[in-house]
Amino acid sequence: MNVYDFKVKAQDGTEVDLSQYKGKVIMIVNTATGCGFTPQYTPIQEMYDELKDKGLEVLDFPCNQFGEQAPGDDGEIHSFCEGRFGITFPQFSKIDVNGENADPLFKWLTENTTFQGFNGPGKLMLAPIVKKMDKDYKNNGNVKWNFTKFIIDREGQIVARFEPTADMADVKAKVEEYL
Numbered sequence: 001m002n003v004y005d006f007k008v009k010a011q012d013g014t015e016v017d018l019s020q021y022k023g024k025v026i027m028i029v030n031t032a033t034g035c036g037f038t039p040q041y042t043p044i045q046e047m048y049d050e051l052k053d054k055g056l057e058v059l060d061f062p063c064n065q066f067g068e069q070a071p072g073d074d075g076e077i078h079s080f081c082e083g084r085f086g087i088t089f090p091q092f093s094k095i096d097v098n099g100e101n102a103d104p105l106f107k108w109l110t111e112n113t114t115f116q117g118f119n120g121p122g123k124l125m126l127a128p129i130v131k132k133m134d135k136d137y138k139n140n141g142n143v144k145w146n147f148t149k150f151i152i153d154r155e156g157q158i159v160a161r162f163e164p165t166a167d168m169a170d171v172k173a174k175v176e177e178y179l
Helices: 038-054 074-085 104-111 122-133 168-178
Strands: 007-009 015-017 025-031 056-062 149-152 158-162
Touching: 025 038, 025 104, 025 168, 038 056, 038 074, 038 168, 056 074, 149 168, 158 168
Parallel strands: 025 056
Antiparallel strands: 007 015, 025 149, 149 158
């Protein structure tokens, strides 16, 4: 199984076959508009602008499961992201990334990766919040918070996972390694 086996829902409700991204390096990220990590849209967009012609694709999946930080409908979320951060990469319909209603793509991503640990200044803030939601959070692959990133190689396989506290320079370096 690989990422090309999945179909997801576009903002307009139409089905998108991820096989259309064959041969690209893909960064899949769950996002929220009202999160402390929302400013990561800026370096993500900068990376996309710089590397899209080399084969990078960013797939953005808004999610309201963490602190209800992605309120609004798909159109409102997209307008905010476009207006505030100038995003030009594909943004899909809001989904669940964990639990019984988790999108199949994210079930696959989380079943085939492990939690990488929090680091940097966000570690002290985020770890206690996540522990309240999931006492065993260090030992499962569930998405822990908004802006978790999964890197997919040109063959459709998961090659890296980055928690929201990861340095964006490290994320970019990993993407460039596979481009």
